[in-house]
Amino acid sequence: MSTTKATPTTEGTVPFTYNGETYETYYKVFGDLSDRSHTPLIGLHGGPGLVHNYLVPLADLTAASGTPVVLYDQLGNGRSSHVRDKPPTFWTVDLFVAELQNLLTHLGAQDAFDLLGHSWGGVLGAEFAVRTQPAGLKHLVVSNSLASFELWIQSVGGLLQSFPPEVQAGIAGAMSDTKKYREAILALHAVHGCTVKPPPEDYLYSLDASIGEGGDPTVAHAP
Template identity: 45%
Template sequence: MSTDIAPFKVGSETFKTSYKVFGDLKSGTRPLVVLNGGPGLPHLYMLPHADLHQERHGGRPVILYDQLGCGDSTRLRDKPGDFITPALFVAELDNLLRHLGITRDFDLLGQSWGVTLAVEYIAAHHPAGLKHLVLTSGPASYPLWREALAGLLAQWPRDFQDMLGRHERDGTTDAPEYQEGLMQFYRKHILNLEVWPPETLKSMAQMGEDPTVYRAMLGVNEFNMTGTLKDWSIIPKLGAVPCPTLIINGADDEAADSCVAPLFYGIKRARWVTFGSSSHMAFWEEPGKYLQIVTDFLIDSGMDGGAEA
């Protein structure tokens, strides 16, 4: 699958957004645009969604892209923190859709930070052509996200909590002990697989090599959130979502029920599915079930809401 570029002009500068199209945009089948998380995590870890272009899943074109600052898109190492805002990524998404000619009939799927991006885009542009929205493992607000993380961390042994806290207070979060502790937490609450897929490892490694966007918007890590998203909330904007919406999280997800529930109650036509054997990436942990549920939802918009486990 070849990589293409969408030029994106901001002021006097022109950036590039790297994207891939799986399937045929000229097929007449409604396309799905996938928004990755992080922020600043390249699209590779989201590749299971490319299977949605297969005929058994409806044969729709699927677009995956690297948001600015990661992957093959323009990096932002020389940009100040106040340049790297949700509004920048909303404008980038709008530019990409226009570049591809996707304005009249399309679906959106956002994961983690991509949930925030999707709702911010809808609130800013009120896209009449948006038919379905899928919100996977993302919070309604980052204060709720921090509360959920604190609750999950409280379930771990006291000495583990003390170790993380000590390194955060001392500014030694690069210490091997701290990094190994984070990986233990992530293996429980981000991707609960014994062996992580190479696509996910590569995405993580690329973000580690250039964490500019992540640090500007979140901070050093999720436990020590100091970035521009620290107090961000999309709850007041949920009423702008006009279309049927599928909300997904995992039983062991960082995006715990407490920070997902406002999405369900704030969006008029919403369905909520919790994957019992998953954490933050159900598309890797329960891929068959995940893709089928997303497929069924995108094909059938006649849903009245509800929740299930």
């Protein structure tokens, strides 16, 4: 059972300027970042195009050990700036690396921090480490992520062979039909992803932020 409800939190937005334009990155801090006896953990959510909410259980570390946990919505969704008027080429790894670097500096955590990246967040964490070689990065945790997009596609394709045709078609169609894609993702995840029944609200909220009714699929549509 999560203990995060009793964990003190703060939240806000960070101005993020990229290529001459300024956006806002929403963040939430569990615990006390000024407590330098514990290295803060920064959570990087998946997608691209999801939001931080499904990673909130990481904040149990704050209640258990006093470790500050920082979660944020990457640019393009959630409570960060939505940017619908940019071409697909705008959404690059460089963009998200720069946003993470900006957040760390704003929070004063750049001198000592850990990263945990889930799925696409693991790719982002690895790219951040390689591209910036930050002296303050103490640990990088890559969770349920991928080293090769081509191998990931092959692996998912193999898993889908045991699913009904409508699930396979929904995954293959991807963002061309978000309703069918959402149904297929839920079916796939029920076996090979989020196996909790019923699915947690934070998981569904994070998924729907990108592919649900009323969600913003901008980043997910980008290559």
